[in-house]
Amino acid sequence: QSVLTQPPSVSAAPGQKVTISCSGSSSNIGNNYVSWYQQLPGTAPKLLIYENNKRPSGIPDRFSGSKSGTSATLGITGLQTGDEADYYCGTWDSSLSAYWVFGGGTKLTVL
């Protein structure tokens, strides 16, 4: 069971918008930056969002991130079939010695 809670799956039609939630606690999301990763089938994870809402160079502005309290959200607009992937949130947890935690992952299906 993951420390961060994500919905197992979400789906939407091409061109639509989808959001993926990530719920944690004060020891992780509540007091640390959140990152989001995209994992296309058979590939390594790729950083999409860091420090809650920043995009690395090369990541289109269709991808956005936000955080409120102990939850974070990834938003994807203008869905494309190529966005079908697993999405993971991650952050530091300070409950013991600091360590990184991931969410359980969300499978995005573009119908």
Next chain:
Amino acid sequence: QITLKESGPTLVKPTQTLTLTCTFSGFSLSTSGVGVGWIRQPPGKALEWLALIYWNDDKRYSPSLKSRLTITKDTSKNQVVLTMTNMDPVDTATYYCAHRHGGSSTFDYWGQGTLVTVSS
């Protein structure tokens, strides 16, 4: 350009010790704030963070696996080594190493991963 690549055995027997090496280029592990971490992913399952070593040799481990893990670095060789003792079939997974960005505290570059199967 930052690149990382994992290497090690593809098959280990139960109770054996796994040793994985991450060989990287495009950055130095002596640069302040930089780190290299290990993450694994069992087939069809979620990512699980294992360990991280910083430029200053500070080390962090997953609380649930801490007793089995050791992470070390060889700055001159641009390598980070992870050892995991007492391997079990449930440890079968793809193991990734990743660069920890010093400023943003995230894992921004990942290796391609290496699949390790634990079976007798």
